[in-house]
Amino acid sequence: QKEVEQNSGPLSVPEGAIASLNCTYSDRVSQSFFWYRQYSGKSPELIMSIYSNGDKEDGRFTAQLNKASQYVSLLIRDSQPSDSATYLCAVHKMDTGRRALTFGSGTRLQVQP
Amino acid sequence: EAGVTQFPSHSVIEKGQTVTLRCDPISGHDNLYWYRRVMGKEIKFLLHFVKESKQDESGMPNNRFLAERTGGTYSTLKVQPAELEDSGVYFCASSQTGTGVGYTFGSGTRLTVV
Numbered sequence: 001q002k003e004v005e006q007n008s009g010p011l012s013v014p015e016g017a018i019a020s021l022n023c024t025y026s027d028r029v030s031q032s033f034f035w036y037r038q039y040s041g042k043s044p045e046l047i048m049s050i051y052s053n054g055d056k057e058d059g060r061f062t063a064q065l066n067k068a069s070q071y072v073s074l075l076i077r078d079s080q081p082s083d084s085a086t087y088l089c090a091v092h093k094m095d096t097g098r099r100a101l102t103f104g105s106g107t108r109l110q111v112q113p
Numbered sequence: 114e115a116g117v118t119q120f121p122s123h124s125v126i127e128k129g130q131t132v133t134l135r136c137d138p139i140s141g142h143d144n145l146y147w148y149r150r151v152m153g154k155e156i157k158f159l160l161h162f163v164k165e166s167k168q169d170e171s172g173m174p175n176n177r178f179l180a181e182r183t184g185g186t187y188s189t190l191k192v193q194p195a196e197l198e199d200s201g202v203y204f205c206a207s208s209q210t211g212t213g214v215g216y217t218f219g220s221g222t223r224l225t226v227v
Binding site (some may be wrong): 006036045046099 | 144146158168169171215219220
C-alpha cells in the first residue's frame with residue numbers, strides 16, 4: 001500500500017464547475033498536508049496547506065482534512081481552463097523530526113471550456 | 114525575489130558517465146532539499162541540508178549519488194557513474210527555518226541516461 005494515494009485521473013470537469021480532488025494516506029502520524037499544482041514541464045507550486053481537521057478556504061480553493069478517516073481533499077470552485085494541471089498531495093510526519101514530504105502520484109485535472 | 118534555480122534544465126548522458134546538477138536556493142533559505150521523480154512514479158525525497166550540513170539523507174538511493182552544499186549556499190548533486198534507472202526529473206526546493214515544510218520548488222533538471 002502506498003503511503004499517499006491519489007486517483008491518477010484524468011478528472012474532467014466543465015468550466016465553472018467544482019472540481020473535487022481526493023487523497024488518502026496510510027500513516028496516522030501524518031500531521032501536515034499540502035496540495036501542490038504542477039503544470040506540464042514546470043515545478044510543483046504550493047497552493048494549500050492544512051494542519052487541522054475541517055475546512056480551510058483560500059479564494060477558489062478549499063482544503064478539507066479528516067484525520068479520523070485519513071483523507072484530505074481539495075475543492076476548486078468555478079473551475080477555469082487555467083486550472084488544468086496535475087495536483088499533488090503531500091504529507092509530512094512530524095514525529096520523526098524530519099522535514100521530508102511524501103507525495104502521491106498526482107491527479108490530472110482537465111477543465112473543459 | 115528570485116526563485117529556486119536549477120541547471121541544467123536538461124541533461125542527456127551515457128550510462129557510466131558522470132553528471133552534476135546544481136541548485137541555487139532562494140537567498141536566505143537555510144533549508145535545501147533534493148527530490149526526484151522517475152518515470153511513472155511519485156516525487157521522492159532524496160536529502161535535506163540545513164545550511165552546509167546534511168540533516169537527512171535517508172532518501173539517497175545508493176553511493177553513486179553525492180550531494181554537497183559548500184558554504185551553505187548553492188548545492189550540487191553528482192551522479193557517478195550514472196545508470197539507466199537514474200533517469201528522471203530532479204527537483205530542488207528551499208525554505209526558511211521556522212516556516213514549516215511547505216517549501217518552494219525549482220523547475221527541475223530532466224536527466225536522461227542512455
